[in-house]
Amino acid sequence: MELLIKNGAVFDPKNGIAGDKTDISIKDGKIVDKVSTKASVIDAGGRLVMPGGVDAHSHIAGAKVNVGRIMRPEDTRSGIKPRTKLTRPCTGYTVPNVYAMGYRYAQMGYTTVFEAAQAIMKARHTHEELEEIPIIDKGALTLFGSNWPTMDFVREKDMDKLAAYVAWGLLASRGFGVKVVNPGGGEMWGYGKNVSGLDDVVPNFDVTPRDIIISLMKVNEMLGLPHSLHLHCNNLGKPGNYRTTLATLELAKQVKPSKDRQVMHVTHIAFNAMGGTNWMDFESKADEIANFLNNSENITTDMGQVIFGSATSMTADGPWQYTLSKLVHGKWSNGDVELEDASGVVPVTYYRQAISHAAMWASGLELALLTKDPYKVLLTTDHPNGGPFVNYSEVIALLMSSKKRQEEIKTLPPVFNERTKLPGINRELDFNEIAIMTRAGSSKVLGLLETKGHLGAGADGDVAIYDIKPDQIDPSVEHVKIKSAFSSAAYTIKGGEVVVKDGQITATPMGRTFWVDASVPGEHTEVMMKDIRNKFKNYYSIGLANYMVQDAYLTHPKVVKAGVVPVEVS
Amino acid sequence: MTVITDALCPFCGCMCDDITVAVENNKITEVKHACKIGAAKIMGHHRIKAPMMRTDKKGDFKEVSYDEAIEAAAKILADSKRPLMYGWASAFCEVHKKGIFLAEEVGAIIDNTATVCHGPSTLAVHEKGLPSATLGQVKNRADVVVFWGSNPVHAHPRHMGRYSVFAKGFFNEKGRKGRKVIVVDVRKTETAGMADEYIQVEQGSDYLIISALRAILAGQAAVVPDSVGGVTKEQLVKLVDTLKAAKFGAIFFGMGLTQSMSRYKNIDNAISLTTELNSFTKFVITPMRGHYNVTGFGQVCAWETGYATAVDFARGAPYYNPGETAANDVLTRKETDAAMIIAGDAGAHFPADSVRHLARIPVVQIDPYWNPTTEVANVVIPVAICGVEVEGTAYRMDGVSLRYRKLVEPEHPTDIEILEKITERVRKIRGD
């Protein structure tokens, strides 16, 4: 199958193309230099062409997402669409069903999305849902930050064992990378407690969050995993937490990356850039985080942009979710996973009139606008924590138009101007920078830039065409058009197939699930497994023989090889 | 002889995964480690041998081919204006997916057996969420365990041994001796007999008692009368002190709470009590789910449709409102004009009104076993047994999913094969 996209105004940052009229050729699902005359042709007519969108941090599948659905029928009833001959029914706004998840991402021009957290013991569930999400490619990051084996091996300072455990855990969960959430806090939440910073000692395990982060960062690089450590910092959601965040960012200096990417990705900064001492004197300190990023290498972040309105907070940060539920007087689900981590789900609403919400809204934007290099800040809403991913077009419009930001700021409480630097920021991002934050950058952060997030030969045939002519629009003024275009792609092409036309689903192929198979010396695995077997014999409530995710749950797998002995990425 | 280890038990929501099964000539000859009920379930009983049909429900069944039975089932569903597809708890998640697709196709209401056991728990979760944990968390940490309106000795025989009472864990090396076990129930059950403390409550007064406990916990003991629901205030205050003193507490509730007066509001209240206890210590709450995969249907239905059960596809988009869209709602109102009962026994567990209506309308049964639903069926399609003859996924009561092994080769087609064929036939009949 061949496809030729002609006359597009192409933005392909990796290949240095910024708005040039370039043809894109796709053959057998991959971008090629040329196609034959038999190829079907899409005439982009000067419209904006980008690689398919790549989301490196979103909560799209698994136990906590489903907990969100089950506890929120009031959310499910919004966004209802009946089935058609081609599509299954869609439901939900902050917690869409699996079909809406795939269709809505595709309709925005996104073709690859990574679920940001799964406990190994519940990974089977994640994959059951991933297998039902249509169209997009996906993968899931695996939680390691409070796992008992992690903490044991960190305490023993045995990096070989820890590396063997991470490799085995990725296999057991069919995970793509190492996620750490409030390291140590998940274990502490087992008794209703939490860590308060990098140097609290986790009782019984005698390790600190600092030890856990540094050790996992080291083994992540020992294993040469495509993605870096992916970190949700301690103290998330607490006024004044930007200090913890800055101290955490410092740790990245201690480890050298094994590849051309960061060693630490710190996620959803909007929740980690908080100044002040309480919710009354709360202020955004995103400028300090941006300043740090501007003066350091090897660290990336994502916005975790807050969207006013309904959201569902869901994270492995169990203690924070409990605190949040008390703050909002809302319903609360908790989901501790034995020997592994915690989790919680809390519905929230972000109000313009609440200064803390307004300042959080500002801090995601501040981070993106004050950080010079867009490769260092990805566009996310930490779906559905900051708000649902369907609002990415709103975020793009905000980043591209200072005028739009000023219009929004007028609707916020007057004290807003004292709590954030946003009103004074005039920077407006261009299409190339947006393409980096939503495509090239996220692919690079994930370690997938070879095949994702660009339009050079060899890349996946994933393309988005938007109904804007970049040379005929002033995004600063016409931000309504920008938002509208990015919310509904003129075309989305996935693996060379047109899956969306004029915002409507036209085909529903199944995407692949990426996971990382990391090799370690057999003797390291053997030693490590002695500990693991003991944990199953005495502490887990299921048998080791029934723990690992079976092949049956990955009907469209895409294995990425890694390992202590560097292996080529297949 | 083949010996299969680490097999899973397809009886209750405990989903014990340490079963050893001996197989000889494709027959299970021995089951080890399972409880008596589980072992009996794995050994099997009263299979339906071949598909059967009858037009007159008072008449005898006639054996037919699978194709004939499938055609008849498809026609019944395709012709219906208000079809109901009920059951699912004794089948795998893979079956649920096919069932939901068929329900969409025919515009049916799809509901599962939770409607007569823990359905109310889901309604409560809509109100308050569910602060819970995996069972291993309880095994490793819990020092106070409360069974409220649940009787594991009887209904979940290995729950106490594997997870909640006798189990030894990392922070509880002593097992039973390291735990305080409290039973709250209207009658002194076998479980109550083994407890450190038994609190007898008057029938239907759970809601009042939980509210009283919450008031005491909130420091408002002054408003609580001297006796609530047959329990003295002194006892209530003492109970609150015990719960607060726990390092890790766990509440396991059963149908004594979900099916008594105030129904789901009892659970709603118990969840709030659990949440509020977390201001003092760590507490979790877990429903004691009955059929091994009743939890799984809720999970699959939630990710496929957004709603956990009782989904009405009449208008092509999912609509959910138990009280209106649950199986017994439409049966007692005599709205249902055709039903498919699969992997669940409506005939045995539904109220008399509902069963009477089932007896009046065309009913398709898909099940390995002859049971009271067979008595009201027109078309009966026997299938292989999930968890014995078929491998697949189920969710434990705490939401942990596990993969069941195939122990012996089936002689019957699987639920999935039957549902796929019915779907295909329905599409033909409706000209899609």
Place this chain on the structure above:
Amino acid sequence: MQTVTIKPKKEIKISVEAENISPDKFAGKSEKDIQSLEAYLGNHKTTLGELFSIKVEGRGAAADTKIVMEGNFSRVKRIGEGMSAGLIMIKGNVDMHLGTKMSGGKITLSGNADSWAGREMKGGELIIEGSAGYYLGAGYRGETCGMRGGKITVMGSALDFLGEHMCGGEIIVKGNAGILAGISNNGGKIVIEGNTSRPGSEMAKGTIIINGAVAEMMPVFKLEGTEAVDGVTYKKYTGDVIVGGKGVLYVK
């Protein structure tokens, strides 16, 4: 003034979803247009004209539209859903969700209404001369607010959970009410002339007045003494103390 008269053509056994029966939907429309409005009989898509005989006199805006319904509508759901103005007069019984989400206008019903009448009502008036089912003036599953405004009067009785999650408005029940009336009340006013049990649980705000007997009181209210309301002396309770509630419960 526009008057629309609706009668069932035949007995309806399977519930009909007829949210199009509303002054807002009928206003200014011809008989033919109204007859062709969509309705669902179970999973069967049909029209109002197929199920009902419909007569239209005159033309008018929603506020000037009167819908007169005569006959047995006990299997017709969602009548008057979301209506903002006008009048619906029903002589007979109706199924669930009568006047759900209505924001204005008036519905009078001579017979009984099944559950969820006045669900999530925002304004207007609903008068039920017979009895109401469960969840009168309540919310949808999982929502924090049920009825927010308007007034519901029931001449007969109501079943359990009336006014659940009410955030505003007023409900008057002349007969008895089932258990847990006014549960999670967050600002509504409920008057029950007859008997009830376990009222006001988890009430944070609002007022509940009970003139009949309370079979069981929730053990979560603080007795504040007696107080006269409209010349009647009540025991005055405040609570629910668990949620730090400022609700007021008056019991004779």
